[in-house]
Amino acid sequence: MKVTAVHDRKMQFRIQARQHVxxxxxxxENGGEDExxxxxELFLASLASCAAFYAAQYLAIRNLASGGIEVEVEADKLRDPARLGNLRLHVKSPVSLNADQHLGMERAVHRCLIHQTLLQPLSISIHLEMPVSR
Structure with a gap:
């Protein structure tokens, strides 16, 4: 997987993955244009949409619903170092679930790729590329 962010102007960045931008x-108030x-927010959107996908799949496979799932993600902004923490997912099912289905839905949401990524120790390498000085 590859995603590229390119600075367009001011505080705006064009982000591309495959053919999607x-x-x-x-x-x-932070110098941008709020566009x-x-x-x-994109980070939280990634988690919310991933969890929603897994929840929707759970419902669809069991013929419980073919749409209408909603996932809200909230986080606190923490300091030292600055980061997001205390992430809270609120999954709203469009249909009532019995106890077994409720547990199954929770298990499905926990399998979300983004959720599982965040639960593991991460390794991030940074390579800085610059023009050659003459």
Whole structure:
């Protein structure tokens, strides 16, 4: 998988994955034009959409519902170092679930690729590339 972010102007970045493009920006009070989600909002959006996908699949496979799932993700902004923490997922099912189905839905959401990624120790390498000085 590969995603590329390119600085367009001011605080805006064009983000591309395969043929899909979206815009990230900052609110006006942070020097942006508020024309897109901030990077932390995109991070939470990734978790929410991944969890929603797994929840929707759970319902569809069991013929319980073919749409209508909603997932809300909230996080606190923590300091030292600055980061998001205390993530809370709120999954709203469009149909009532019995106790077994409720447990199954929770297990399905826990299998979300983003959720599982966040639960494991991460390794992030940074390679800085610059033009050669003459």
């Amino acid at each position: 979206l815009l990230s920006d900052q609110p006006v 897109g989600m901030t990077p932390p």
